[in-house]
Structure formats: structure tokens, C-alpha cells
Amino acid sequence: MPEGDMAVAQGSSNNSSDFVRKLYKMLEDPNYSEVVRWGDGGDSFVVLENEKFTKTILPKHFKHSNFASFVRQLNKYDFHKVRQSEENGQSPYGKEAWEFKHPAFRADAKNNLDNIRRKAPAPRKNQANDDQFSSNTQIAALSETLAATQQQVQALQDSYFEMAHANKVFVDEIMHLQKMIKAQNSVNNELVNHLGKLDHERRHARASSNHSHQYNGNNIMSDGTEEPPAELRRARDVLNSVSGDHIPEKDLRQMSIQFQQIGASPDSASSSSMMGPPGSAGMQNNYMHDPMNDLRHMVYPVGQTIGIDPFAAEHMGNIPYNRPLSQNAMGPGGPGPGPVPEAGPAAMPTASPPVGGAPGAQSTSPWGQKKPRVLLVEDDKICSRIGSKFLAQYDCGVEVARDGLEAVNKVNSNPSWFDLIFMDIVMPHLDGVSATAMIREVSPRVPIIAMTSNINQQDLEMYFHWGMRDVLAKPFTKEGMIGKLKKHLPSFLRNPPSDSVMEQMYSNGGAGQPPTPGPYANPNLSLPMSAASSGPIAKFETTPVQSPATSTSWHSPAQLPHASPNMAQDQGYLTAGSGNPMAMTPGGTQRPQQFVGGGMMPAMSGQQMGPIPDDGPPEKRQRLYGPGPQGPYA
């Protein structure tokens, strides 16, 4: 019997036993013995005359006259009706008698009455459990909601920054449009004036029938046979001065596509890599936008300190400049054989080494199928000649730009042409930082490496903020320069380093999408990435590139370039380039072709290629070249 349980579960209400006491008291009254009395054993009680009991006794003791209700009450206190048929087949008290029993309800045990309690109502007990259960689930639900909300806030923040940038671009664009409108107005005025005059003159000079054509301004403009009058020339000048390759417009275009990407399927995240090149192929010489009037490029010098000392050697190669998510765009060249992006870090060491083949066996070039094309932007003739000589001797294609503007023009004319850019900072016409910011508009991913002796913290932060990827301290050395090349163009190496922390591969602008939307290609990630590729607003994250700890999923795509798809693609570019990839500086003293087959390259490559495949990060590898420059004298 559940007595103990009940006592525990239902420790309440003394008054609940009132009913029992009343019952006991009632049974004590000998006057009722004809109607209700203790059973013969004293362990039960018997209602002998139902009707009488209900009418006379119940009202006295229980203030009602409802037998059924009395029985219900008994049941609540766990009294049970004793069944007549069980033993004798007939009740000893008569056919109409009701015998009730409770183990603790005995004539001789008045003290036990307190043990007779109302049964715990089963439904209520269940309900209590339900409450507990539902509050647990509610907490879970709430915390889920909270997490979701937090994520939402995060996403909103991200998109807020995007918006802020967008807003800035819009403002720039509007300013430009206003300028355009003004210019158009004045052009129109000039045209109208001119046409009016022309019309007037001609009407007086000769009465020819084809005069009517002259009302059409285009007719005159395109009519090369006539010397354009001053007004027309002026008008055209005004037009030209504003209608050049306008940067905010490109920004807008890029941005709108990025927005689309965010909204679109995850695997489109990498397609912004396509953004730079298209549409800019035909922009050779129309870069007429005046950078000096563009507020966005008045960047020199600003910034706050960051906690590194660029002069400390260990920091130079370890500056937290990388914008990690831009690697999303670096996916493999396209579907095809070779390791899949999901291979992950574990697969890397085995993935890369075989690509190059035997070192130094068939060619003396350190590069693989394609030699990198490097743009050297340097106003100082001495430095640029030496720099390009270094590069040419290392079998790179080199072009030189003498200032930032020339560099921007060169890149604009073919945004995917250069594989890497060395950029001086202080230059006439357009400084290197501004030039970088502009180049980022059309070529978001080409590694741009600052060459400068001005490397304090502010400068560094500014460089990286505006899209540079690394710094080569001046005066640069050959090893320093080559080290940067190898660090940023690992996929070009004939023997790509196996080290997975190799930054990423900066292939040409046409790098395709990953074959499948890998773990790195989700929309959340694409937010910062798109910010990065749109240049100015991007903050460089403090993810140390060299740290193996971070070489997880972000770096796994970086490894892929070593696989075949990209090699194929690189060849494609080589043939597409068709011209001489070794295009040289006008200086003309360089004779790159000589170095391909012979000269000093065999010695160099013998020395250098050997250790590379299983070597450490670029910084370490660089040291292998220590003996390089001393070679001739040793």
C-alpha cells in the first residue's frame, strides 16, 4: 500500500484528516450501531442501512446527505470497499451493507488516524512534472533563440559595415554624377551656342539644302573633315575631364555583385574573384580620373599604432596583415582532377610535393609552367634597375612603372596580367598607397608588396589597410625580393613548398570557383571577404598567417593551387598572353632569355631548388639563400 509514499508525497494539510476523525467519531457513537458500525474485526467499518445512514447520519457529521459523495471521499482517503463475494460469497453484514477498509483505520488505533491521508491526486502530480519538463524545454528554446539573435546581431553588424562602405561609395558616386551633370550642362551650352552660331553663319553664307543636318550635334562631332570649332573642343575637353574611368562606378559595380553574392547561394562566394578583370580590358588610356581630387585617396599618412615593431626581424615576416577570408576566392582553378578542397589540412603534405618533378633536372628556372610577371613600381631609376635586374635574373617577367599613376594605368589596361606588384611608397604623381587602393579596384587579389624604408607601425597599418599584402624593407636585397616572390607566388614554383601555411595562391584574376561549396564557402564568410575585395573598408585581421594553429580550413583551399587544375589554367594564361612574357623595362640592359637556358641559373637553382620541397615557411627558407650573393667571391 502506498501509505508511505503518500505521506511523503503529500505532506500537507492536517485538516484533510478531519474527515477521518469525523468518521472515527461517528463510529464511536453506539447509537448508530444499527446503521453504521465497526466491522467485526475492528479493521473496517460497515454501513448497514444505506438509506438511513444517508438521511440521518451523513447530514449530522458531514453536512451533506449524499452517499455517493461520501464514498468518493472515502476513496480519496484510500478506503476501499470490501467486496462481498471474495470469501464467503456473501457479506456477513447483509446484502445491502457497504463495508469499507483502510489498513490504518482501526477501531483500536485512533493514533493511526493521522496516517490516513488524502491520496495524492494523480493528475496533479503529472502536471507538476509537466511544468518542470516544459520549463526545461523553455530554457533550451530561449537559449536557442538567444544564440540565434546573437548570430543575427553579428550578421547585422557585418552588413552594417558593408552598408557603411556602400554608403560611402554612393556618396562618392553621387558627387561624381553631380560633377558630370554640371559638365554636361556646360557642354550642352557650348553646343547650343556653337550650333546657333553655325546655323546663323551658314544661313547667311550659302543657302544650301543640307543645312538642316547641322542641327544634329553628333553629326558635327563625328564629322572628321571639319576642324572642330573652339567651343566644341572645349566641350569635349570638359567631357573628357570627367568621363574617364571613374572609380566609384567600378566600386559600385563590384559592390552590387558582392551584395548579390551574399544573398545568393553560398558557393558563389568565390566568384568575386571574377570581379576585377571583366570589363576593364578596354580601359587602356582612359584613366583620367584625378586621384588628387578623390578624397578616398588622401590617405597619407594616417593610422594608429599596432602592437608590433616592424624593425624586429621576427616580425617582418609575421605581420598580421592577411585578410584571411580573401582566401575564399582563391579556390582551385576549377573542377578537375587532383585533390578536392575538402581534403583539409591532413591531406596537404601528401598533396603538393609531386607536382614539380625532379629538381633542376629539365630546366634551370625556379618556376613551373608559367613564369610570374612582376610589376615593379619605383620612381628611383637606380632602385628600379637593380630591382628589375634581380627579378629578371630570377627568371621573372618584369615591367617597371615610374610612379603610381603609371602603375595604375598598366594594371588597368590588363588587370590580370601581373602576378605580383612591388610598390614603392613615396613617388611623384601618385604615391604607392593610393595606387594600391586604385589597383585593388580592378585587381583585388594580386599581391602588392610595399617597398619602403618608412616602416613604422602607422605606416604599416596604412599599407595593409589599403590593400598591400606585405612589406619589403628598403634597401631591398635580392634574397628579400625573391623571398617575397616565393612567399606570395607559391603556386608558380616548380617545386611548390609543401608547407600548408604558405599564404595562398595568387593566381590570375580568372581563378574559378571551387567545385563544391566547401566548408569555407558559406554566406557568413563571404561578408568579410567581399569587404576585403572592395578594398578600403577592409580591416586586416590579426590572424597571423604563419601560425600553424590557424592553418585550418582557410588554408586548405590555399593548398589546392598546386594541383593540376591551376597548372592547366596557368598554361592557358601563358598562351593567352601570347606576347613575350619577359617584356622588359625600356632600359634594355636586361637580357632575360639568356638566363633561361644557361648562364648562372644552373648554379643558382642547384643551390636553391634542392631543399625547397620539404622546407619550412618562406621566412626560414629565405635563409638558404644566405650564401647566394657571396657565391662569386667565395
Added chain:
Amino acid sequence: MSSDNHDGGDPSLEALGDAIDIVTFGQILEMDDSEDDREFSQSIVFGFFEQAEETFDKMDEALEAKDLEELSKLGHFLKGSSATLGLTKVKDSCEKIQRYGKMENEDGTPEKDEELCLSRVTDTLASLKTEYTEAETALKKFFNASEP
């Protein structure tokens, strides 16, 4: 700096003395097709002579005009090429001029006294020219000596 690291090889390199950082300069010599044909390095170095002398003239003018900003720019300009060639002392002086011109002390802290900056530039420019002449002499000697 010391030529001890480069015993053997090219004896005439010793003649360069400590005006020139041999490791840096050696990199440029290495770019030559051969030790008998120093066309590349020689053209670089003689190009630098021209550039340096032009810059000195401009510095003199700027000093006369008390144009500190221009002096700083010129200092920066010559610093790059002299550093690339390994003309360490010349480079150091250029760097000083660049700083003084920016109204800074040698350690990069700001200096408000314009006259002080100008007089510092004047002094540094004088020693810069001396250092340059020293380097020029050594280099010319080197290239003449290595003519076949």
C-alpha cells in the same frame, strides 16, 4: 661592412673600403654578366653619381630657400638609391636630412625649432657630400681597376 667575409674572389673589392657595404654592393656586382664585364653595375653606379649630384644641387637650392619640406623629400629620394647600392654612410646622412626636413629629431621625435632643423640640415649636407665623395672615389677606382 668588413671585407673579411669576402676573401678571395675579387681582390679589387677590398679597395672599396668601409664607405660601401660590400654585401649590398656585391649583390649588384653579381648581376653583371661576368667579372670582366661590369656593364650593368657600372651603369648603375654611374647613374647614381649623376643622380646624387643633381640631388645635391637641388638640396643646395632648397637649403637656400629654407625649404625644409623639399629637403626632406630630396633626402628621402637619395636615401633609397644610396641604400640600394650599399653606400651606408651616404644613406644615413640622407635619412637624417629627411628627418630634419620633417622637423624631427634624429630619433623621429618632433622638433619645433625650424632654425635648428635648418642648421642641422646644413651640417649634415656638408658631411653627406664628404661621404659621397669618398664613396665616389672608391667606386670609380674600383671600376677603373676592374676594367680589363
